[in-house]
Amino acid sequence: MKLAVVILALAMTGCATVADIEHTPATMSVMSGKNPQEYADCFLHKIADSRKPPQIEPRHEGLRIIVPQKFIQGDPAAILDIEPRSSGSSIKVYERISNVPMRPKDVQRAATACISGEA
Structure with missing residues (x-):
């Protein structure tokens, strides 16, 4: 039953573009002791088991x-903007269906796991 609700929620939300997602409120805004590349490497490692490889782009002085x-090829689910700070980086996470409580939590789990300055 839960799976049916999730599939219905995904079907109702339709396609989203990067521009659509980045204009939603951030679901997470944190700072990390890691520089942008270290944080990105950690995030990519943590998310590798649950998603296809994310796209990485340089953005301002950091990374996106x-x-x-x-489940749907080609459409973005989340965006992480990682900007350098004096002692690490700031991270903002934007998610496509941020207002759906039963959305997959793998992006937030991976983003949270990589916050500390440790490897």
């Missing part, structure tokens, strides 16, 4: 990671 959806 565009995470693909789990």
